[in-house]
Amino acid sequence: MTLDLDPHRIEAGRTYPNIGIYSFGRGTFGKEAIDAAETSASTLYRIRAGQIIYSRLFAFEGAYASVPTEHDGAFVSNEFPTFTVDTARADPAFIGWLFRWSETWRSLRAGAVGMGDRRQRVHPDRVLRYRFDLPQLAEQRQIVARLNAAAAAITARAEHAIKVEAEIAATLAAAFGRITTDAPLRPMGDVAPLVRRPVKIDPDASYLEVGVRSFGRGTFHKPPLPGIEVGSKKLFSVEPDDLLFNIVFAWEGAVAVAQCEDMGRVGSHRFLTCVPEPSTATATFLRFWFLSADGLLALGRASPGGAGRNRTLGVKALEAIEVPVPSLDAQQWFDNLQAKASAARNAQGGTATELAALLPAMMNEAFGGGE
Template identity: 50%
Template sequence: MGWPLVRLGEVAEQVSRGEPPVTGTDYRLLGVRLWGQGAYERETIDGSETKYATLYRVETGDIVVNKIWARNGSVAVVGPDLHGTFGSSEFPTFQTNNARLLPDWFRLFTLTKDLWDQCDSFSRGTSGQNRLRPAKFLEIQIPLPPLAEQQRIVARLDRVAGLVRARAEAAAAMEADLQAMLAKAFARCIDAAPRRPMAEVAPLIRRPVEIEPDGAYPELGVRSFGRGTFHKPVLPGSEVGTKKLFEIAPGDLLFNIVFAWEGAVAIAQPADTGRVGSHRFLTCVPEPATATADFLLFYFQTPEGLQRLGEASPGGAGRNRTLGLKKLETIEVPLPPLETQRWFDRLQAKARQIRDIRAASARDTDALIPALLHQVFGAGDRAA
């Protein structure tokens, strides 16, 4: 834009509002998210619960820096909701000269790759502990238009950001309505429907893979919470060892036995052709005249279905909860007429189309603010 680059130390200075913590007094502690995503309230503690001899109060408009993670964009401007919160000495605070630099202008700058790269270049220390010293932070250069121009651009981008947030909130509300509609339709479909065990409805099918030392075996993974499959790196045959691998075919109802209890169930897609899984991935194939994979998958994502998977996965939390094969085979699933299942699958397909359209629109919308930041600051922003 042709604006002059100004050293931050010319338009801001470090401030210190230190207070020794007092037992019996509550202190709201501040945190700073990465990549310019702002500050937040971490927790409230009693003065006796901190190891720091001094806590530092922040005020609205302050710039706060996380010394260790500044190189990853952990820099923020304090909003009114965080006025009066506290940070440790790891969070140095700076105050701008509002006659030359608006705090909100710097807030926009925290979203740019230019700032992150400068913080990274000034950070020093051992690996994982590359701190940014306050004096070095003040060496950062920032594009500085006239105050009126700062105000105009901030107002424009904040207005656009508000529209983007409103759109995201509306999309979330529509998604909730869509999911509620599907849940009600599914409940009608299975009302009074007979139930049969998975061993009869969708028996386990194993397709052992013969391992060649010079072979390559691309693995498939299953995300939790019904978020589908994903591709793992290719596993060289020489590294398979004693692990058994099994072929996965499109249309398989696939269970990750370690995390099935939290919805790690998916249908293998055409793009997953040729992928393999270890013994931890169970492939069930619905009987074509009895059930559809889409219908069964929806059931296993309902509260009842997740409860059944949880009951079939004994043990403690996390990796200690493993879905038992025999227990999976005994889970009784609702089985309305095949045509009813196919009707519901068509309803799901329409819902997926709507979601795909929304997702494409959301990607375009999400790119709007970064594009505007790039236009304003020139140096660009971090790709999402």
């Protein structure tokens, strides 16, 4: 391919369609048009469909792309060199896939200039010097067809997963609404009181901490904490089925139910462990409510503090939150529905992971040998 720049002087009163390039070989995206009255540039460069384009600034992390039809005729700055492929020797779509392959831009990154990751720029000459094994045109087109089919399957799976997730969420919300509409409200302190299990610190021991992710994404495990480093911090043991709150981020959904794999782990004073009364409520039912719009609103009100993320859930405020308490049978029925929904989500996620791993493997097979 050859460096092919199409410069255009900025004309007063005009606007110019503009694009950006995603990192990691994920293609181009439309940006707000450039207004001649607002840009400091004197020249912009027009791009054409099928050209190879990259961002000098983000080349180090794979900001390369083939210009799609919908961005034909857009304009970019001089930070986005463009190349035209010699169609007598190479299929532009094949070259486009080559630049989506991580090994291509990692090799090009090795020749970048500048200091620091985000100041390294790849010069167009470096791109043109890059060498790789070029199959015959017929084989190139076969490779493109296979990669396009795999990419289409991944896109279809992603769209299907979004649809399924929406259906699951709607089903759970409707079911939850049915069993809670006329349910009595009771204070959390009565339904699931705070339970503390203090841990005596041994300076020679180490302690496995548990954390709670925001946005309802469950628990995670922290590295072992040496007892000698605990200092004045208090630790409390966690048991399966505890309802856990990270008091700093509870207002943004840092609520989880401790799992079997969390057994034996500890939480600091920043974590509140509530244990539902067995005859009154279940932890998974309460978790669902706290992650609903009403529950998050209640946690927000119970978490005073400054702007941004500097907010803390108060113990008394949590105990005073009134939660809906339908019959235990109704809660257990809903928990069973949640379990089925979780299984469906896991199945979707497993398939998506397998498909996502397929494309890099196919590119490795197709392009292996670049230098």
